[in-house]
Amino acid sequence: MSQVLLRALVWLPVAVVVAVAMDLWAAFLHGRVWHSLLWSVHRSHHTPRPAGSRFEANDALSVLHVPPAIALILFGCVGSPGLLREVAFGVGMGMSLFGLAYLLVHDGLVHGRLPMQFLVRLRYFRGVARAHRVHHEGTAGGAPYGLFLGRWELAITRRLKRSRPSSARVQGSSVPRT
Ligand SMILES: [Zn+2]
Ligand SMILES: [Zn+2]
Numbered sequence: 001m002s003q004v005l006l007r008a009l010v011w012l013p014v015a016v017v018v019a020v021a022m023d024l025w026a027a028f029l030h031g032r033v034w035h036s037l038l039w040s041v042h043r044s045h046h047t048p049r050p051a052g053s054r055f056e057a058n059d060a061l062s063v064l065h066v067p068p069a070i071a072l073i074l075f076g077c078v079g080s081p082g083l084l085r086e087v088a089f090g091v092g093m094g095m096s097l098f099g100l101a102y103l104l105v106h107d108g109l110v111h112g113r114l115p116m117q118f119l120v121r122l123r124y125f126r127g128v129a130r131a132h133r134v135h136h137e138g139t140a141g142g143a144p145y146g147l148f149l150g151r152w153e154l155a156i157t158r159r160l161k162r163s164r165p166s167s168a169r170v171q172g173s174s175v176p177r178t
Contacts, residue, residue: 018094
């Protein structure tokens with residue numbers, strides 16, 4: 001087996017797993033950091049852009065993972081041969097793949113900043129766009145915070161919301177005050 005193929009057998013599965021895991025990581029950051037600690041920056045994504053402006057302050061958060069991804073890929077190219085090098089390359093490639101997909105689907109398809117409207121022909125992407133628009137309802141946003149798995153996050157959040165008031169009612173009515 002050639003060296004290139006052998007290396008790909010390590011870094012390719014790592015890249016796929018990391019690309020999927022990045023949506024969970026992005027959802028965590030979006031919900032717990034962008035919408036709390038960094039709301040002053042992320043707010044620019046939830047309010048209309050000033051006339052004539054193509055960029056928003058939130059774009060800075062979108063490119064936050066670019067330097068570590070480049071560093072990992074570079075290490076994967078020039079580091080000393082071994083498992084660590086291949087894993088680092090896979091992680092960097094997975095992060096880059098997710099970043100590119102996020103840019104095309106979130107900024108392109110959902111927010112119309114890039115010509116990606118042809119993706120609405122696919123049912124999966126229509127679902128992604130619909131779920132993300134729910135996040136943009138109101139001014140402060142809410143679940144779903146993830147993008148590619150957002151429709152499932154939304155379904156789980158709604159199910160939890162539906163079950164919560166009823167359990168509170170049951171507790172309130174069935175436990176007598178003494
Ligand atoms: Zn958005
Ligand atoms: Zn948001």
